[in-house]
Amino acid sequence: VLTDTVDRAEIAAVLAYVVTVVALVPALAPILGGYLALWVSWSGIFVAVALYGAAVWLLTLFRMPETLEDGAPHQSFRQVAANYLTMLRNGRYSAYLMVYGIAFGGLLGYYATTPYLFTRELGYTSYQYGYLLIFNVVFYIAGAQVSRRIVRRLGTDRPILLAISAYAVSTFAFFIVELFVDLDTFSVLLPISVFIFGAGLVSPA
Numbered sequence: 001v002l003t004d005t006v007d008r009a010e011i012a013a014v015l016a017y018v019v020t021v022v023a024l025v026p027a028l029a030p031i032l033g034g035y036l037a038l039w040v041s042w043s044g045i046f047v048a049v050a051l052y053g054a055a056v057w058l059l060t061l062f063r064m065p066e067t068l069e070d071g072a073p074h075q076s077f078r079q080v081a082a083n084y085l086t087m088l089r090n091g092r093y094s095a096y097l098m099v100y101g102i103a104f105g106g107l108l109g110y111y112a113t114t115p116y117l118f119t120r121e122l123g124y125t126s127y128q129y130g131y132l133l134i135f136n137v138v139f140y141i142a143g144a145q146v147s148r149r150i151v152r153r154l155g156t157d158r159p160i161l162l163a164i165s166a167y168a169v170s171t172f173a174f175f176i177v178e179l180f181v182d183l184d185t186f187s188v189l190l191p192i193s194v195f196i197f198g199a200g201l202v203s204p205a
Contacts, residue, residue, distance in 0.1 A: 004067035012156060012204045016148035019203040023140040026111055026133055034127025099160055102167060103199035110192055122185060132189065137191040143200020156205040163205075165199025 004012050033045050075083070089095045118124045118132060143166075147159040173183075173191035181187045 001067045004069070005055040010152040016144045018139045019144045019200070023137050023200070025146070026137070028109075028130070030115070030133060031127055031130030034125065034130050037126055039105050060138075072186060096160070100202055103163070103202045105197055106167075106195055110195075112190070117188065118185075121183065132185070136191055136193055136196045139197040140200040142205055143197040143202075145200075147201040147204045150201075151205055159201040159205040163198040163201040166194050166201065170195035170198065 002011050002014060032048075036048055037043050075184070109199075114127055118129045119126060126130065139183045145165075150162075170191050173194060177183075177187045177191060
């Protein structure tokens, strides 16, 4: 949609706003889910997600216009598959993809393990855990906004180099925490916030 409607030079800047909204979802979802589990039951969460998905599908189907210009060529499945293979053979693209994959692989790992960590090990309730994620969302949004400014002035490579540095600092901090610091809320949140700042830098770039 963005490539159809936004000038190529502005895509990274617009994406910074898009990923800001996307960053709010992992924080809001556990808060809402935690309250739903309290008010209804854990199975009510699945009903809510199904209803939400149906609503988004219907809005997309009936309210979202086609962004491709009239007369623009439509690609076949075979052409799309060939394009993907061409991209994957490109070393520069694969390097960008790897940095992006590290960002979101790390985030998915964090979101998969920390509900257990915070609720079982540190004693938080499910909705309190959701509020803790807001702390990380702030760093993600900050990274995306910093990236937007850097991309406009210096291009896309500079924020990616900063992101890799943030990954390294975060990883080192986690090793220090594991070896020398007792497990508590901030010993988890501070290193992951550095990592998430790096993930925010990567997304628009």
